[in-house]
Amino acid sequence: MPITHTNFRGDVYYLHSRKTKKGKNTYYFAKKSTGNLVEKLPSGYEIYEAPNGMVYFRKPLKKLFTDEEIRLVEKAMKQYCPIKDFKLDVREEFIYIYTVANNLEDLPNALSLLMDEKALAKVKDYKTDMRFELLDSEKRIFGVDRFCYLGGIDDWMDLDSSTNLEALVAEYVSHLGQESFYDLI
Secondary structure, X not given: OOOEEEOOOOOEEEEEEEEOOOOOEEEEEEOOOOOOEOOOOOOOOEEEEOOOOOEEEEOOOOOOOOXXXXXXXXXXXXXXXXOOOEEEEEEOOEEEEEEEOOOOOOHHHHHOOOOOHHHHHHHOOEEEEEEEEEEEXXXXXXXXXXXXXXXXXXXXXXXXXXXXXXXHHHHHHHXXXXXXXXXXX
């Protein structure tokens, strides 16, 4: 039986393999159910679903945040952020916060007769505007950045740093989805 993964949108991806020019196996996920399908999961890899639902087969990334710190960010998002539909993406020294880019909160009421939850999931698009960074792993110093949309900058902008991750998250996530977010400098 081939290795599959169903993403949050309900799309099924199949794990495929192919040979590189040097004769080594490389793996990838695709929606097509034909081709060189993989039936046994190769060791040393993981299935990774990106916040927008793309599925990848990769070597696990080194995680510098502790599980407790990740739970702390998730808990603070639920407590202080006005946006309730979010995803965390932990990549090495960063925790990216993804929120729904196309606001669908009012859509279920207006189109409840036409669309069910599965149909709504298919049109959700997540974007990241804020991230937390581990600046010093020994002293556990954390930074917070927001994405800057000023003209041609389109890059991350440092906001603050602290050894108290909980206070940092509580202070800044409340601005996500608000006009005050653009005043953070």
